[in-house]
Amino acid sequence: MDNQSLGILLWIALMLLAIPYVRRARHPRAKPLAAYMMFVILFSVGAVVMYSVLLMLLGWADALDYLHRPQGAAIFLALVFIPAFLLGRWQLKKPPRQMPPN
Numbered sequence: 001m002d003n004q005s006l007g008i009l010l011w012i013a014l015m016l017l018a019i020p021y022v023r024r025a026r027h028p029r030a031k032p033l034a035a036y037m038m039f040v041i042l043f044s045v046g047a048v049v050m051y052s053v054l055l056m057l058l059g060w061a062d063a064l065d066y067l068h069r070p071q072g073a074a075i076f077l078a079l080v081f082i083p084a085f086l087l088g089r090w091q092l093k094k095p096p097r098q099m100p101p102n
Helices: 003-025 032-060 064-068 070-093
Strands: none
Touching: 003 032, 003 070, 032 064, 032 070, 064 070
16 A cells, blocks of 8 residues: 555545544534534644645755654654644634625
């Protein structure tokens, strides 16, 4: 199994684990599917942006070798996934917008 397949499987596993979390943590007025989709989109986009930025910074600093060590990889993944999770959670807790009356 190559690294790309492993990454996709990890993302799928995280999104499946997010289902019960979103059910429990969403705003009471938010619809479950809408809350889940918002969380998944923001989590995914946030993780991709953080991954890209951190990878570019490590490449610029000539520090990509840190990713070959378990501690470096764990710190890198934490710096990618924790802000993405917090971004998704922040949006999940917000009440849905009300449509103006016609």
